[in-house]
Amino acid sequence: MGPLVVPALRQRLPRLKPFHRLQITLQHLSMSKPTDFSAEVLLEKKGCAGVITLNRPKALNALNVSMIRQIYPQLKRWEQDPETFLIIIKGTGGKAFCAGGDIRAITDAGRTGDRLAQDFFREEYILNNAVGTCRKPYVALIDGITMGGGVGLSVHGHFRVATEKTVFAMPETAIGLFPDVGGGYFLPKLSGKIGYFLALTGFRLKGRDIHRAGIATHFIEAEKVAALEKDLTELKSPSKENVANLLDAYHTKCKLDQEKEFILGEHTDKINSLFSANTMEGIVQNLKQDGSPFALKQLETIAKMSPTSLKMTLRQLQEGASLSLQGVLAMEFRLSQACMRGHDFYEGVRAVIIDKDQSPKWKPATLEEVTDEFLDSCFKCLGSGDLKLQ
Template sequence: MFTTVFLYFSSRLRSICRLQRIQGHMMSSQVEPEVLLEKVGNAGVITMNRPKVLNALNMTMIRQIYPQLKKWENDKETDVVIIKGAGGKAFCAGGDIRAVTEAGKVGDSLAEDFFREEYILNNAIGVCKKPYIALIDGITMGGGVGLSVHGRFRVATEKTMFAMPETAIGKTVRPYRVSSMVRRGGREGGGGTLVGPKIKNLGIPDLEKELLDLKSPSVDDISKVLDSFQNQSSLDSEKPFVLEKHISDIDRLFSSSSVEGIVQNLKADGSEFANKQAETLSKMSPTSLKITYRQLKEGATLSLADVLVMEYRLSQACMRGCDFYEGVRAVLVDKDQSPKWSPSTLEEVSDQMVDQCFSSLGDKDLTL
C-alpha cells in the first residue's frame, strides 16, 4: 500500500514539476525582457533578447512580437521593420522545444498553442506590407528560420549558421522558400538575400545604422543599401557556393519517387559525398524523413498560408507520435545522440501512416 501511494505521489510530483516548467515558459521571471520592441526613427526594431539560450523562441516572445508587428504594419510613421538577435552568437536557434515537449507529455495546451501562434506569426511576416529585414547574424535554426525567411529581406554574415535539423528530433522541416533558397545557393535576386561572408569587413552595426537612417525608404532604397554593402566587401568574393560542385549529383541522387529510392541511389553511387549523405539519413527518424519528403513535394506548389496549415497538422501529428519526444530526449536532454526510432526502418513506415499525418484536424485546423 505504501509503495502504491509513494509511486502515485512521485508521479504527481513529476507532473507538477513539468507544469511549473511550462508555466515558466509562459511567464518569465527574468528582470531583463525576453524581446525588445523599439521605435528608432521611422523603423520598428525587434530584438530577441535571450542570449543565454541562443535567443530560443518561446510563447512569451511570440505573443509580444505578433501584435507589435501588426501595429507597425498599420502605422503611417513606421516605414520598415528590422528583427535581430542579442548576444552576438545567434539570431534565433529555434523554438523552445523542451518546453513544448514537456507540455505534450502532460497534455498541456502549449503543445497546440505554441505551433499555432508561431505559424500565425510566420504568416504575418510573410504578408507584411512594410519591408521586413531579418539580420540573421549567427545561429539560425528551426523557428529562427521561420522568423527570417518569410520576410522580404534576409541579411546573413560570415557567422551565419543556417539549418533546419528537425528530422534529427523526429519533427519535420518547412518547405516554403527554404528549398528554393538552398537550391539557388542562398542567392536571390531583387535584393532578396545578402549572402553570408559578404559583409564581414563592414559589419552588421554599420549596415543597421544605414538602414535606420533611411527616410521613408522604398523596397528599391533598401535593396540599394544591401547591394552597396555587398559590393564594398571583397571577403570570399571569389569562393563559389559550397555545394556548387555537387548540384548535379544532388539532382541525380535525390530524384526518386521515394525516400527508399534516394537511399538506394546514395548507396549505389558509392562516392564520398553520397556515402556521407546516406550516413546522415540513416540517423534520422524514418517517419520524419517520409513525412518531410512528401511535405517538400507538396509544399513546392503551395502558398505560404497553405504550407503553414499543412505544417500545423504535421506538428500535431508529431505531438501524437513518439519519435519527437525520443528525439528531444536523445539530442537535447540526455544528449546520448542515440534515439530509438519507432518504426525503426523506412520500410515499416507505411503510406497510410504518412497519410494520417496530413489529414485535416477539423475545427482544430490552423486558420489564417
C-alpha cells in the same frame, strides 16, 4: 522560482536596505518568472524603423511562446503605423540570430497534454505568415546561428542579411520533427534539389554559402551590421526599393570569401540526381548505387534520422512545392500535431538535446515500416482544430 517568492520579498521591502538594490533584484526575479517576459524581446522605434531584438542570448535567442505573443501584435501595429516605414529583426549576444524554437518547453507540454503543444505551433505559424505577408519592408539581420524557428522569423521576409558568422540549418529530422515554419514553402523553391537535400540531411550552410544557396538575399561582414542598421533607420520615408538599394550597396562592397567556391557547388549535379527520387527508399537506393564518398556520407547521415520524419519531410516538400505559404503552414500545423501525438519527437529530444547520447530509438525503426496509411493520417485535416490563416 515559486509564485509566492516575489510577493514575500516585496512584503519585506521596508526592512531591507539599500532599497534601490533590492528593487533591481526584485525586477530580475520577476523577469525570470515565466509570467513576466519583458526582457526576452525588445521592441523599439528607431528613426523610420520598428526594431525587434530577440533578447535571450544564453538560450541562443530561442523563440518561446511569450516572445511570439509580444512580436506578433507589435509587428501588426507597425504595419499599420504611417510613421513606421520598415521593420528590422535581429538577435543579441553575438552568437545567434535565433537558434530555433523552445524545444524543451514544447516537449514538456506535449508529454503532459498541455495546450502549449498546440498553441506554440499555431501562434508561431501565424507569426511566420505575418512576416511573409508584411506590407512594410522587413529586414532580418541573420548574424550568427539561424535554425528552425529563427528561419521562420527571417526567410519569409523581403530581405535576409547573412554574415560570415551565420550558420543556417533545418536539423529537425534528427529530433523526430520536420523542417517546419514554412520549410515546405521555401525549400522546394531553392535551385534544383538543394532544398530537399538540406531538409532531409540537416546539412549546415555557413556565411556566404547561405546567400549562394538562395536563402539570404545579401551578405556583409559581421562588423558592418551595426552600421547597416543605423543607415537603415536613418533612411527618410524609405520604399522597398530604397531599402534594397542600401542593402545592395553593402553587399557589393563586401569582398569577404568572394573567391571561395560554394560548398555544394561540386556536388550540385549529384544532389539534383540523387535526391530526385519520389520516395525516401528511392533516394536511399540512389545514394547506395552511387557509392561516392559524398553519397555514402549522406547515407550515413540519413541513417541516423527518424524514418517517420524523413518520409513526412519528403512528402511535405513535394506537396508544399505547389501550395501558397498559407497552405503550407496549415499543412505543417497538422504535421506538428501528428508529431506531438507520436513517439519520435520526444525520443529525439531526449537523445539529442537532453541526454546527448545521439542514439535515438526510433519507432518505426525503418523506412519500410512507415506506411502510406500512417503518413496520410498525419496530413489529414483537423476539422475545427485546423490552422486558419488570412
